Amino acid sequence: MSAASAQSDLALADRFDAEGRHDDAVDALARGTSAGSIACMTRLGKRLLAGDRAPLRAAHGARFLLDAAKAGDAEAAARIAVLAAIGLYHPQSWPHALGWLTLSAERGWGPAAAQLLVLASDGCTASTREPPTSGADWRRLATNINLAPWQTRPLVRELSADPRVHAFRNLISPAVCEWLIARAHGRLGRALVYDPVSGQDVVRSTRTNSVASFGLADVEVLDILLQIRMAVACGLPRANMEAPATLHYSVGEENSDHYDFVDPATPHYAEEIARNGQRVATFLVYLNDDYDGGETCFPRLGFSHKGQRGDGLFFLNACADMRPDLRMLHAGMPPTRGEKWLVSQFIRSRATLTQT
Secondary structure: OOHHHHHHHHHHHHHHHHOOOHHHHHHHHHHHHHOOOHHHHHHHHHHHHHOOOOOOOHHHHHHHHHHHHHOOOHHHHHHHHHHHHHOOOOOOOHHHHHHHHHHHHHOOOHHHHHHHHHHOOOOOOOOOOOOOOOHHHHHHHHHOOOOHHHHOOOOEEEEEOOOOEEEEOOOOOHHHHHHHHHHHOOOOEEOOEEEOOOOEEEOEOOEOOEEEEOOOOOOOHHHHHHHHHHHHHHOOOHHHEOOOEEEEEOOOOOEEEEOOOOOOOOOOHHHHHHHHOOEEEEEEEEOOOOOEEOOEEEOOOOEEEOOOOOOEEEEEOEOOOOOEOHHHOEEEOOEEEOOEEEEEEEEEOOOOOOOO
C-alpha cells in the first residue's frame, strides 16, 4: 500500500471522528488495514483494545497490534511491551516487555525512549543522560536496567491502624516523578463528579482540579511498574487496579470532602459493584512538594498528610465485608502557592481487566 493511500485513510478516519461518525472512522481504519497500512492497523488495534469510539474487541485489537509491531511499527511495539508487562493477550514476561520497549525506542518512538532513559537513570534525573544513537546502544542500556527495586516492599509508616492509612517514603524516584508530570501535560481536563440524577459525570464546584487518565490504549510500561510498586507496598493485587490518573491542582483548586468507595445506595452503583467490585482502596503518589497547602485531609480521623516528592499514601475505603467505611471522608485541599501533582490509583475488590 502506498504511503499516500495510508495517509488518506488515516485522514478520513480523523475527519469522521471530528464529525462524530466514529463507526465510519473505524471502517476507514479497517479498510486501510486490509489494504496493508501498518499505521491504520496500529490505530485500529488501539481502538479495539480499549473500546475507544469502537466496539470493545480487545483480543482482536491485541492481534492487530502484534502484527503491526512485527511489521516494524514503533508505537505498536510499545503497546505490545505493555501487554507483555501485564500478561494480557501475551505471556507475562518482563524480559519480553523490555525487549519490545527497546525495539520501539530503536525505531524512534519517543515515549519508549523516554521510559528507558528513566529506568536506566541513577534515580535522580534522566534529563542529563544522552539518548543512545544506535540499536546496539539501546540494547546495552536496557540490559543494565534493574527492575528488582520495583518489586521490593518500601518502608511503611502507620498513620492510622483502624481504618488503615499508611504512608511510604521514597516510593519512586525524582526521575519517575518528572516523567509522570511531563506525560500528563497536554492531556489534562477538568475533573468531573458523578451525578446520580442524570447518571452522567458533570462539573461541580466541589471539585475544581484537573485530571489526566490513562486507559489500556495509552498506559505505559512505567505505569505498570508503578502499579506493581504500589501492589507490593499495600498487599493488594495489581490486577485489581483501575486505570491510573494524574491529578493537577493550581492555586485555589480542590477536591472537597468526598468518599472514594462505590456507594450501593446511589442509583446505578449497586450494578456497578456487581459488575466491577467495590473500590476498596486508594493509593496516592506525590509527584512534587514545591507548593504550600494542598494537604490530604481526613476530617473524621483528625489529621492531614502532605507527602514529599516520590512518597506514597494508601488508605482503605471499605470495611472487610465491603460495606462503605464512612470514617474515610477525605479531601484534597487547595494549594496556596505553586501547583500540586499526584497520581491517584483506585483499587477494586477484584480484577478489573476483562480478558475478551
